[in-house]
Amino acid sequence: MSAFITLIRREVLDHKGAMLYTPLIVAALLAIFAVSGTISLWGNPDYVKLDTSELGRTTAVPSPPPALQPAFGSADITTTTTNTLPDNSVVTKTLSRSSDGDEESTTVTVSPDGSKEIKTVARSSDGDTSVTLNKTTPDSKSSSTSTATSPDGDTKDSGDYNVNIQSNDQGIHVGGKNLADVASALRTLPAGQRIDGTRFIGAGLFTIGVIGVFITLFTIPFVLLSSLYDERQDRSILFWKSLPVSDTATVMSKLVSATFVSIGIAFSLGIIVHVIYLVALSILAGHFGIPDIGEAWHLPTIFTMWFDWLLLLIEYVLMALPIYAWFLFASAWSSSKPILLGIVGPMAAGLLEFILLHTHYIGDQFGWRLGYNLSDQLKSLSISSYSGLSSKLFSDALGKILEGYLRPDLWIGVVVAAGLIYATIEVRRRKAL
Amino acid sequence: MMNIVEANNLAKKYGTKQALKPATFSIPAGQILGVIGANGAGKSTMLNALLGLTSYDGTLNVLGKNPYAERASLMNEVCFIADVATLPRWLTVDQLINFTAGLHPAFDPAAARARLAKTNIKLGSKIKTLSKGMVAQVHLAIVLAIKARLLVLDEPTLGLDILNRRGFYDAIISEYFDEERTIIITTHQVEEIEQILSHAMIIRDGEVILYHSLDELAERYMAVDVEENRRAEADALKPLMKRAVMGRTSYLFDTVGHDTLATFGTPRRVGLADLFVALNQTDTTQGDAK
Numbered sequence: 001m002s003a004f005i006t007l008i009r010r011e012v013l014d015h016k017g018a019m020l021y022t023p024l025i026v027a028a029l030l031a032i033f034a035v036s037g038t039i040s041l042w043g044n045p046d047y048v049k050l051d052t053s054e055l056g057r058t059t060a061v062p063s064p065p066p067a068l069q070p071a072f073g074s075a076d077i078t079t080t081t082t083n084t085l086p087d088n089s090v091v092t093k094t095l096s097r098s099s100d101g102d103e104e105s106t107t108v109t110v111s112p113d114g115s116k117e118i119k120t121v122a123r124s125s126d127g128d129t130s131v132t133l134n135k136t137t138p139d140s141k142s143s144s145t146s147t148a149t150s151p152d153g154d155t156k157d158s159g160d161y162n163v164n165i166q167s168n169d170q171g172i173h174v175g176g177k178n179l180a181d182v183a184s185a186l187r188t189l190p191a192g193q194r195i196d197g198t199r200f201i202g203a204g205l206f207t208i209g210v211i212g213v214f215i216t217l218f219t220i221p222f223v224l225l226s227s228l229y230d231e232r233q234d235r236s237i238l239f240w241k242s243l244p245v246s247d248t249a250t251v252m253s254k255l256v257s258a259t260f261v262s263i264g265i266a267f268s269l270g271i272i273v274h275v276i277y278l279v280a281l282s283i284l285a286g287h288f289g290i291p292d293i294g295e296a297w298h299l300p301t302i303f304t305m306w307f308d309w310l311l312l313l314i315e316y317v318l319m320a321l322p323i324y325a326w327f328l329f330a331s332a333w334s335s336s337k338p339i340l341l342g343i344v345g346p347m348a349a350g351l352l353e354f355i356l357l358h359t360h361y362i363g364d365q366f367g368w369r370l371g372y373n374l375s376d377q378l379k380s381l382s383i384s385s386y387s388g389l390s391s392k393l394f395s396d397a398l399g400k401i402l403e404g405y406l407r408p409d410l411w412i413g414v415v416v417a418a419g420l421i422y423a424t425i426e427v428r429r430r431k432a433l
Numbered sequence: 434m435m436n437i438v439e440a441n442n443l444a445k446k447y448g449t450k451q452a453l454k455p456a457t458f459s460i461p462a463g464q465i466l467g468v469i470g471a472n473g474a475g476k477s478t479m480l481n482a483l484l485g486l487t488s489y490d491g492t493l494n495v496l497g498k499n500p501y502a503e504r505a506s507l508m509n510e511v512c513f514i515a516d517v518a519t520l521p522r523w524l525t526v527d528q529l530i531n532f533t534a535g536l537h538p539a540f541d542p543a544a545a546r547a548r549l550a551k552t553n554i555k556l557g558s559k560i561k562t563l564s565k566g567m568v569a570q571v572h573l574a575i576v577l578a579i580k581a582r583l584l585v586l587d588e589p590t591l592g593l594d595i596l597n598r599r600g601f602y603d604a605i606i607s608e609y610f611d612e613e614r615t616i617i618i619t620t621h622q623v624e625e626i627e628q629i630l631s632h633a634m635i636i637r638d639g640e641v642i643l644y645h646s647l648d649e650l651a652e653r654y655m656a657v658d659v660e661e662n663r664r665a666e667a668d669a670l671k672p673l674m675k676r677a678v679m680g681r682t683s684y685l686f687d688t689v690g691h692d693t694l695a696t697f698g699t700p701r702r703v704g705l706a707d708l709f710v711a712l713n714q715t716d717t718t719q720g721d722a723k
Contacts, residue, residue, distance in 0.1 A: 002535065003535060003536050005535075006532060006535030006536055007536070009532075009535075010532050013524075014521075231521075234521065234522055235516065235518065236519055236520065236521035237519075238486075238515040238516060239519045239521060239572075240521075241484075241485075241486060241504070241508075242508060242512060242513045242514075242515070243533065243536045243537050244505050244506060244507075244508035244536070244537060244538070245505055245508075245536050246504075247504075249505075429504075430487070430488060
């Protein structure tokens with residue numbers, strides 16, 4: 001067993017570019033993209049409205065963290081909170097709500113350099129919102145800006161959500177909007193009309209998914225196609241064969257590392273990116289006083305989501321296993337350019353089948369098995385599957401995923417893969433060079 | 434003493450080409466056997482069969498095992514260097530030692546590191562950055578740190594300079610070899626390994642035509658310079674080869690007594706290289722030397 005683990009380590013080291021570095025770069029880009037993308041969504045009034053319309057489904061949200069709670073307190077007449085931000089600015093928030101539903105919140109931010117910012121957001125019960133920003137710096141006179149937003153969308157962006165973050169002395173701008181204003185606008189939503197926190201968790205689906213799809217479609221085929229070819233090409237097979245390691249153990253270690261270990265790496269990276277994303281959002285949200293982010297840390301939802309994804313990734317590998325085993329066989333069999341046999345071969349066979357028989361069984365099998373998690377299963381992992389998880393143990397997606405494990409064609413594929421793997425072992429046994 | 438290798442009608446065909454004709458032989462422990470043959474004569478085919486790297490006809494037993502069916506377990510006790518530069522180039526020396534330690538129970542990584550510490554090879558260097566001679570030293574350090582009973586070397590020093598070749602064989606003899614262990618070597622530099630061999634096997638066109646100890650060879654094959662007026666006499670003794678060099682004609686005889694040859698001149702021991710050349714040319718050149 002320890003020898004098998006050594007073999008796995010060898011494979012990961014041999015393919016560290018494809019199995020570690022490239023997914024790491026993808027993960028890093030995703031982390032940046034996910035954080036900035038979400039911030040730009042904050043600036044999109046459509047997004048906010050979308051959630052208020054889905055109010056019925058999102059009642060089972062947990063309480064926000066205490067630090068943010070007062071801003072969204074129940075029906076208190078006036079709430080005042082004072083926070084000290086990481087840059088030593090002191091923020092004092094006052095929220096007043098009259099019994100007829102009119103609200104006014106005032107945020108006073110005093111920075112360490114002496115500048116003072118007073119922001120007043122007034123929201124009437126009929127939905128009109130006005131934001132007044134008053135800024136005083138020690139060396140200049142006060143400047144004032146005012147924004148008014150009405151519910152019928154006078155100042156809405158026309159669907160242009162480009163991620164465009166700028167920082168200047170006026171604050172941080174996302175998609176042309178001052179984030180401080182956006183935050184104020186969000187804060188003034190009536191209690192209950194808050195952003196669905198599962199949407200932030202849902203970014204986990206996106207991060208794990210993109211890394212997973214990248215690994216399954218690019219890393220695994222690439223690694224498999226080279227794994228038993230390169231060792232013959234550089235003649236190192238003669239060294240490996242001088243060690244007491246069977247061809248079965250070698251071939252299995254190459255298959256397992258390329259598929260399941262790769263998937264494990266993708267999954268771990270997805271989780272790391274997800275956590276980075278949530279942490280980054282929490283910090284930013286705390287900074288701008290956006291309250292709902294606390295829901296994104298709903299751990300049962302997060303763990304259920306991760307669990308589902310792991311099951312789905314394994315299921316995907318099992319579904320694609322005959323194709324992967326074919327790549328491995330091609331890499332053992334080819335005397336030059338295994339990609340020709342591995343990829344161009346089936347394409348040519350599929351074309352021939354179409355020309356001669358007017359059927360497309362080969363193409364269907366390749367497309368269906370390699371595109372499996374993209375087409376069918378992916379749909380079941382929509383955000384709605386994870387709404388209201390606090391009231392139940394498993395997500396709506398789990399049943400769909402488990403159904404996949406019961407598909408006969410998944411297990412037929414596994415049997416076919418076993419045959420191809422056996423053939424691959426025999427080829428490696430016979431073909432020292 | 435037990436036989437390390439027992440071959441019974443060992444043969445190998447590639448398509449219609451008979452790479453190795455049926456050969457029956459056994460190799461006892463404690464030999465340093467040189468397998469000598471021209472390019473494509475079947476040396477490597479035979480060694481690959483012994484190492485379980487290729488299938489074969491006939492029966493073959495190496496350390497009591499069927500090498501093709503049981504290569505992995507056989508490699509616990511057999512070490513081989515097949516060709517120079519087979520070490521995985523993408524690893525560092527240290528990684529290579531670690532992986533070998535993880536995969537070979539009889540490998541002593543500390544011994545390999547200690548051996549390399551005496552060289553100018555850095556453990557952190559990638560194999561691909563090392564010179565050919567250094568790679569050979571790394572491979573040697575690994576092989577010498579494995580407690581194997583049979584060591585097979587297939588052209589282990591090809592492309593190395595004379596200093597590296599000499600150092601390589603000196604290390605093998607002084608640090609690896611003892612009465613219990615067996616070494617099988619093929620190389621084209623026959624002269625260089627002749628003094629370390631105890632036995633020689635000559636393969637010609639896939640056929641094992643000779644397998645003797647070097648002492649037996651020295652007794653059996655002798656050369657003598659023959660004066661021009663006595664050539665007819667010498668020809669009558671059926672020389673294996675005649676070779677005219679710089680006015681002298683040297684005759685090589687198989688199993689003609691020392692005393693008989695002494696009447697022509699002083700009989701000499703025949704070098705392995707000369708013997709090999711003679712045995713390879715008997716069909717084509719016998720009798721046409723001037």
